[in-house]
Amino acid sequence: xTWLITGxxxxxGAHIVRAMTEAGERTVVYxxxxxxxxxxxxxxxxxxxxxxxxxxxxxxxxxxxxxxxVVHLAAKKQVAESLERPLHYYRENVEGLxxxxxxxxxxxxxxFVLSSSAAVYGVPDVDLVTEETPCVPVSPYGETxxxxxxxxxxxGRAAGLSTACLRYFNVAGTARPDLADxxxxxxxxxxxxxxxxxxxxxxxxxxxxxxxxxCVRDYVHVVDLAEAHVAAARALRSSPGRDLTLNIxxxxxxxxxxxxxxxxxxxxxxxxxxxxxxxxxxxxxxxxSADRAAAELxxxxxxxxxxxxxxxxxxxxxxxxxxxxx
Ligand code: WQD
Numbered sequence: 001x002t003w004l005i006t007g008x009x010x011x012x013g014a015h016i017v018r019a020m021t022e023a024g025e026r027t028v029v030y031x032x033x034x035x036x037x038x039x040x041x042x043x044x045x046x047x048x049x050x051x052x053x054x055x056x057x058x059x060x061x062x063x064x065x066x067x068x069x070v071v072h073l074a075a076k077k078q079v080a081e082s083l084e085r086p087l088h089y090y091r092e093n094v095e096g097l098x099x100x101x102x103x104x105x106x107x108x109x110x111x112f113v114l115s116s117s118a119a120v121y122g123v124p125d126v127d128l129v130t131e132e133t134p135c136v137p138v139s140p141y142g143e144t145x146x147x148x149x150x151x152x153x154x155x156g157r158a159a160g161l162s163t164a165c166l167r168y169f170n171v172a173g174t175a176r177p178d179l180a181d182x183x184x185x186x187x188x189x190x191x192x193x194x195x196x197x198x199x200x201x202x203x204x205x206x207x208x209x210x211x212x213x214x215c216v217r218d219y220v221h222v223v224d225l226a227e228a229h230v231a232a233a234r235a236l237r238s239s240p241g242r243d244l245t246l247n248i249x250x251x252x253x254x255x256x257x258x259x260x261x262x263x264x265x266x267x268x269x270x271x272x273x274x275x276x277x278x279x280x281x282x283x284x285x286x287x288x289s290a291d292r293a294a295a296e297l298x299x300x301x302x303x304x305x306x307x308x309x310x311x312x313x314x315x316x317x318x319x320x321x322x323x324x325x326x
């Protein structure tokens with residue numbers, strides 16, 4: 001079995017490549033390096049630089065490396081940017097996936113894992129989100145992830161693929177400092193950036209209908225997320241025609257204020273956060289029920305918030321050596 005990992009030079013993709021390799025799976029990385037880093041690809045794993053919109057290059061990669069499974073992560077993933085550039089997001093995330101699926105079905109690749117997102121749920125009005133919770137995305141990014149699931153499931157039914165759509169909740173942490181997320185578009189690195197500048201972290205609104213008034217999210221360690229992909233890949237390989245849609249989260253809600261308190265406690269840095277205006281489109285609470293992933297894959301997240309924060313901080317210090325000085 002050889003797995004093609006599109007977006008495998010990215011923060012999450014690199015963790016999946018390592019987990020698959022450590023599990024004895026052969027992998028090939030396909031990445032346009034628009035945000036990915038070539039030095040994240042381990043020695044011995046081939047890297048093909050290209051876009052999933054380039055059907056010919058994708059097709060030649062699938063046949064040239066005798067690919068028998070695809071894990072598709074290559075996509076644009078910033079909610080705010082998707083609101084400004086919706087057509088760019090639809091082209092990259094939906095058309096790019098359609099071209100990829102065309103090549104996958106033509107090459108009769110039997111297994112396909114899609115990186116989806118909790119953003120497909122939009123603003124869920126439930127304590128725990130299950131895979132049956134209505135999907136009403138509130139951003140073009142979330143729409144492209146849901147449309148992607150439709151493409152994958154339709155192609156799977158028509159071509160007899162085994163498919164898994166994995167809905168990531170809020171991913172944080174790193175396996176190693178050099179694999180840390182280099183983007184600063186999510187809570188933990190955004191707080192690091194403020195603390196490094198000796199500025200107060202910002203809480204985007206504290207008047208939500210939650211216990212402390214700040215938004216509640218389900219944070220999952222990227223190492224656990226990568227393990228879920230190994231389990232999903234093996235599940236698809238062992239049963240043709242499988243069609244899985246799974247939440248990948250811990251099933252535990254943590255508020256923004258709680259996360260910031262943990263960051264300041266674990267880094268030893270102040271100052272106290274300031275409350276600013278709400279960020280448009282933020283749901284008050286998005287927390288997974290991870291029961292189906294446990295039942296279907298035997299997967300359950302093992303690592304907690306403190307490991308996410310301390311490992312991410314070690315990665316931040318690697319790129320910002322002076323950050324630890326208060
Ligand atoms: C978390 C909470 C912010 C920064 C998005 C996508 C989701 C996934 C993860 C790709 C929110 C608050 C943040 C800050 C703050 N991405 N916040 N101060 O918005 O839950 O999810 O990223 O799949 O699909 O929708 O993640 O980390 O941006 O924000 O108060 O400086 O932290 O308002 O409530 P989000 P986030």
